[in-house]
Amino acid sequence: MVTLAGVTSLTAPGVADEIPMLDSIAENERAAMQIAAYYHADSTFESRQLTASYDRDVVVGKGDTLMALMVKNGVAPREAHDAIGAMSKVFKPRYLKPGQEIVLTLQPSGAPGAADRLVSMTLVESVEREYVVRRDGDAFGAEKVDHPLKTEIAAAEGRIDVSLFMAGAEAGVPPGILADLIQIYSFDVDFQRDIRNGDGFTVMYERFVDETGTTVRTGNILRASMTLSGRERALYRFETANGTIDYFDEDGKSARRSLMRTPINGARLSSGYGNRRHPILGYTKLHTGTDFAAPRGTPIYAAGSGRIEYAGRKGGYGLYVRIRHNGTYQTAYAHMSGIARGVRKGTRVQQGQVIGYVGSTGRSTGNHLHYEVMRNGKFINSRRMHLPSGKQLKDEELETFLVARETADVQYAMLIRKDVEFASTAEPLPGCEGPDSAAC
Numbered sequence: 001m002v003t004l005a006g007v008t009s010l011t012a013p014g015v016a017d018e019i020p021m022l023d024s025i026a027e028n029e030r031a032a033m034q035i036a037a038y039y040h041a042d043s044t045f046e047s048r049q050l051t052a053s054y055d056r057d058v059v060v061g062k063g064d065t066l067m068a069l070m071v072k073n074g075v076a077p078r079e080a081h082d083a084i085g086a087m088s089k090v091f092k093p094r095y096l097k098p099g100q101e102i103v104l105t106l107q108p109s110g111a112p113g114a115a116d117r118l119v120s121m122t123l124v125e126s127v128e129r130e131y132v133v134r135r136d137g138d139a140f141g142a143e144k145v146d147h148p149l150k151t152e153i154a155a156a157e158g159r160i161d162v163s164l165f166m167a168g169a170e171a172g173v174p175p176g177i178l179a180d181l182i183q184i185y186s187f188d189v190d191f192q193r194d195i196r197n198g199d200g201f202t203v204m205y206e207r208f209v210d211e212t213g214t215t216v217r218t219g220n221i222l223r224a225s226m227t228l229s230g231r232e233r234a235l236y237r238f239e240t241a242n243g244t245i246d247y248f249d250e251d252g253k254s255a256r257r258s259l260m261r262t263p264i265n266g267a268r269l270s271s272g273y274g275n276r277r278h279p280i281l282g283y284t285k286l287h288t289g290t291d292f293a294a295p296r297g298t299p300i301y302a303a304g305s306g307r308i309e310y311a312g313r314k315g316g317y318g319l320y321v322r323i324r325h326n327g328t329y330q331t332a333y334a335h336m337s338g339i340a341r342g343v344r345k346g347t348r349v350q351q352g353q354v355i356g357y358v359g360s361t362g363r364s365t366g367n368h369l370h371y372e373v374m375r376n377g378k379f380i381n382s383r384r385m386h387l388p389s390g391k392q393l394k395d396e397e398l399e400t401f402l403v404a405r406e407t408a409d410v411q412y413a414m415l416i417r418k419d420v421e422f423a424s425t426a427e428p429l430p431g432c433e434g435p436d437s438a439a440c
């Protein structure tokens with residue numbers, strides 16, 4: 001004798017919800033067999049086979065159609081057709097993209113040789129949205145299900161002992177935020193040489209969490225600081241009156257310079273920043289630039305906006321690009337493994353645009369970027385150049401910024417202190433009850 005509870009425990013989670021639906025198709029032979037399985041069979045493998053629904057996870061491949069995917073995974077063509085018809089009311093199947101996930105929930109029909117019944121189909125469009133088709137008697141109904149993400153403000157600090165990346169990882173900073181941190185400081189800091197043991201960073205940033213509290217993606221850095229050789233430089237994200245978003249220092253001066261000191265994707269620079277000096281690679285004459293060791297293929301940025309003067313092979317420089325920024329400054333990039341598409345003599349490039357990729361072409365003994373800065377046609381040391389800075393906030397705009405700066409400083413201090421207090425006394429700060437108090 002099998003009790004109802006016994007049946008429920010025999011079946012997969014969620015299947016209990018499907019049981020009442022059997023009423024509506026009670027005349028159906030298959031259903032009759034299933035009912036028989038519930039009430040007469042004992043806990044044999046067969047009875048479980050008959051009642052348990054199961055999930056099939058499918059990832060959309062290139063060129064796949066929803067129909068073909070469903071049929072390939074055991075859905076009867078007629079059911080697939082009906083389910084797709086229902087789905088079309090909330091999601092057009094032609095917008096299916098490779099890599100999207102589909103979960104098919106199926107239930108054995110109980111009839112020998114018959115295809116399993118489709119109970120539901122869930123198309124996961126993103127972490128924020130899915131489309132669900134559910135069986136409703138003999139028909140299917142579809143709905144869009146949103147999982148809104150929650151914005152949180154997070155803060156972290158770290159001391160650099162080996163590399164910024166290790167310090168960042170230890171402090172729990174997501175890699176994308178660390179890459180952004182390098183990017184916003186790339187005008188001021190040569191990340192391969194200026195970082196020393198004992199330097200430090202702080203960062204306050206946005207993150208988006210799902211219903212389970214997992215960080216799904218990160219947003220903007222709101223405030224950051226780097227302490228290099230004992231000197232702290234903080235930067236604040238601020239939107240100016242004309243709508244430009246930029247990072248400004250404590251005095252309201254834009255961090256953006258006319259040229260970048262690190263014209264390379266900092267995220268992929270060799271990890272031993274500052275601990276070793278890259279040898280001068282095979283050059284015996286005066287070294288005219290700065291070398292950045294980085295893996296082959298690392299994107300190289302235009303250090304400033306300007307016009308391409310040269311893009312191609314150039315003797316010992318290998319694949320080489322030179323940009324003229326204005327009447328005074330030019331920058332050049334050598335030993336590339338490839339030049340970016342569309343970068344040709346005469347084209348205009350924007351600061352930060354990828355112009356090529358790290359390699360070891362020409363007279364070079366290893367993958368690196370050789371970066372040269374010329375002022376009035378003469379090579380200068382890119383590490384010592386004094387470049388005009390970007391916009392300086394003034395008057396009312398400066399006052400607005402100073403208030404925003406103060407708010408960000410207080411917010412950062414509270415977020416960092418909260419972590420410490422929770423760790424030591426387990427007592428929240430006043431007004432900061434609960435883990436979701438993003439404003440604290």
Ligand SMILES: [Zn+2]
Pocket residue numbers: 281287289290291369370371
């Ligand atoms: Zn060099």
